Amino acid sequence: MPEHVFEETLKNGAPYLIRPIAPDDVNRLGRLYKSLSPQSIYFRFMAPLERLPRALVRDLCDVNPEREFALAAEVRQGRAREFIGAARWLRESHDPQAAQIMLVVADGWTNLGAGRTLYRRLIPIARERGIRTMRGLILDSNFKMISMLVNSEFTLDTDIQDGLVSFSFNIGD
Numbered sequence: 131m132p133e134h135v136f137e138e139t140l141k142n143g144a145p146y147l148i149r150p151i152a153p154d155d156v157n158r159l160g161r162l163y164k165s166l167s168p169q170s171i172y173f174r175f176m177a178p179l180e181r182l183p184r185a186l187v188r189d190l191c192d193v194n195p196e197r198e199f200a201l202a203a204e205v206r207q208g209r210a211r212e213f214i215g216a217a218r219w220l221r222e223s224h225d226p227q228a229a230q231i232m233l234v235v236a237d238g239w240t241n242l243g244a245g246r247t248l249y250r251r252l253i254p255i256a257r258e259r260g261i262r263t264m265r266g267l268i269l270d271s272n273f274k275m276i277s278m279l280v281n282s283e284f285t286l287d288t289d290i291q292d293g294l295v296s297f298s299f300n301i302g303d
């Protein structure tokens with residue numbers, strides 16, 4: 131198996147792959163974002179984007195290994211392969227040992243374990259690359275993400291202000 135490629139199984143028994151996002155995934159990632167409900171878009175991007183600019187999707191596929199890493203969850207649909215989720219961390223410029231983490235799972239594929247698995251697969255890669263602290267910002271109405279974070283192996287630090295939860299947790303020594 132190539133590096134950072136993982137064969138996984140959804141809670142409904144369906145197989146899927148977790149693998150790094152590459153520049154030629156622009157259409158696939160674009161279709162994933164296009165399929166999202168307004169609430170999922172808002173939870174992921176913290177903005178009510180009606181349409182994600184193609185340049186942004188292209189940037190999200192053009193992963194700079196010095197400062198970020200992105201994984202997708204991919205299923206086979208006939209001959210095609212489609213993304214059902216994507217996750218990334220982005221190193222903070224003012225604190226290179228810290229990174230912001232972001233993830234999304236397609237609405238029709240939630241509650242099947244893909245979110246938790248993407249998250250679980252991203253952390254060791256961050257640790258390998260010298261990240262010690264993961265940080266993120268979510269809406270305080272995002273109960274699912276909050277529950278996923280709270281029920282993880284890491285001890286969370288949180289700060290809640292104006293409807294936003296900023297969180298951080300230590301992933302390594």
Ligand SMILES: CC(C)(COP(=O)(O)OP(=O)(O)OC[C@H]1O[C@@H](n2cnc3c(N)ncnc32)[C@H](O)[C@@H]1OP(=O)(O)O)[C@@H](O)C(=O)NCCC(=O)NCCS
Pocket residue numbers: 169170171173174231232233234235236239240241242243244245246247267268272273274275277278281
């Ligand atoms: C948050 C998100 C990534 C979770 O993805 P998912 O694939 O549904 O997550 P999972 O199936 O792995 O479930 C994660 C946990 O949430 C729990 N959960 C599910 N529904 C829940 C709910 N309504 N309230 C609280 N917890 C819930 C599950 O029990 C699971 O816990 P477990 O792993 O201990 O069983 C997905 O809902 C999503 O994309 N949301 C929109 C974007 C977003 O909010 N991104 C986060 C900020 S960047």
